[in-house]
Amino acid sequence: QKEVEQxxxxxxxxxxxxxxxxCTYSDRGSQSFFWYRQYSGKSPELIMFIYxxxxxxxxxxxxxxxxxxxxxxxxxxxxxxxxSATYLCAGWGGNKLVFGAGTILRVKS
Amino acid sequence: xxxxxxxxxYLFRKEGQxxxxxxxxxxxxxxxxWYRQDPGQGLRLIYYxxxxxxxxxxxxxxxxxxxxxxxxxxxxxxxxxxxxxxAFYLCASSLLPGGADTxxxxxxTRLTVL
Numbered sequence: 001q002k003e004v005e006q007x008x009x010x011x012x013x014x015x016x017x018x019x020x021x022x023c024t025y026s027d028r029g030s031q032s033f034f035w036y037r038q039y040s041g042k043s044p045e046l047i048m049f050i051y052x053x054x055x056x057x058x059x060x061x062x063x064x065x066x067x068x069x070x071x072x073x074x075x076x077x078x079x080x081x082x083x084s085a086t087y088l089c090a091g092w093g094g095n096k097l098v099f100g101a102g103t104i105l106r107v108k109s
Numbered sequence: 110x111x112x113x114x115x116x117x118x119y120l121f122r123k124e125g126q127x128x129x130x131x132x133x134x135x136x137x138x139x140x141x142x143w144y145r146q147d148p149g150q151g152l153r154l155i156y157y158x159x160x161x162x163x164x165x166x167x168x169x170x171x172x173x174x175x176x177x178x179x180x181x182x183x184x185x186x187x188x189x190x191x192x193x194x195x196a197f198y199l200c201a202s203s204l205l206p207g208g209a210d211t212x213x214x215x216x217x218t219r220l221t222v223l
Contacts (some may be wrong), residue, residue, distance in 0.1 A: 008149070034211065043199055044152075044212040048213075088151065096167065097212060099151035 002027040002093035006100035015109045019076040024073055025090030026070070030091040030098075033072045035063060038086045047087075048074070063081065079107045113215035115200050116207045120220045122187065122194065129206055130185045132200035142201040142212060143184035145169060152199065159206030179185065187220065195222045 038046035050063040086102040144152040154167030158177040172191025203210040
């Protein structure tokens with residue numbers, strides 16, 4: 001069973017701080033990974049995807065992938081109260097996307 | 110506006126009823142997916158379709174059925190055989206079939222069994 005694991009949280013950070021969200025995966029064959037943000041009662045929206053080892057930056061967001069350690073992370077710089085949501089990590093395993101259960105992030109003003 | 114639409118937003122089902130959830134996309138995407146989300150759990154794949162007139166079972170297909178007669182439409186029927194259907198149902202699509210392509214989600218349908 002291919003799995004994606006996330007700490008459920010909640011992760012609480014003060015406004016303006018860096019939030020670090022982590023994800024591990026079991027399928028060494030996974031090549032691509034996605035981070036989605038989901039507000040309460042809403043559908044997931046894509047934040048970033050990453051295919052290669054290393055860092056990928058997009059505005060306040062940085063995704064990091066370490067295939068040797070089977071580890072993916074998302075850093076959110078200058079966290080804002082509007083970033084408070086559940087963050088879903090997903091990895092492509094074979095012919096389907098496998099989702100973690102999500103980490104709840106709370107940014108306190 | 111391009112996007113994915115789902116209807117209805119809220120749906121109530123009585124015991125023994127079949128209900129159908131609609132999913133339409135105008136993104137010209139080849140692949141479409143149905144997921145179920147329960148509180149505190151990740152998204153679980155119900156069915157997916159990579160091409161018109163073809164679809165495959167996901168991890169939790171029992172009690173559900175789908176059709177893909179048109180590229181833009183992928184309706185999901187929740188049958189009376191699904192014993193615990195109360196959940197948030199999400200439809201998604203991606204441009205390319207079979208590859209590790211980005212999936213985009215519709216707004217979802219919240220189904221409640223009365």
